[in-house]
Amino acid sequence: MEELAKAYSEGYRAAVIFVVQREDAFxxxxxxxxxxxxGKALRQAVFQGVEVQAFSCQVSPHGVMLRNxxxxxxxxx
Numbered sequence: 001m002e003e004l005a006k007a008y009s010e011g012y013r014a015a016v017i018f019v020v021q022r023e024d025a026f027x028x029x030x031x032x033x034x035x036x037x038x039g040k041a042l043r044q045a046v047f048q049g050v051e052v053q054a055f056s057c058q059v060s061p062h063g064v065m066l067r068n069x070x071x072x073x074x075x076x077x
């Protein structure tokens with residue numbers, strides 16, 4: 001996240017894409033209980049201009065197919 005924020009500050013477009021390996025997902029939010037440092041770093045990067053996108057997907061023996069864009073929630077726990 002820090003490298004993406006640095007790239008943004010240097011004039012590059014910076015984004016992170018989360019691929020949620022579930023078809024039934026309806027949103028994305030960082031798992032602060034599991035990794036609070038990552039949640040904090042993600043929020044800081046977004047504050048500094050990094051874009052965040054998330055997609056659900058279908059996983060099968062034949063591959064992975066992106067399905068739907070998911071809303072991203074970064075409210076603090």
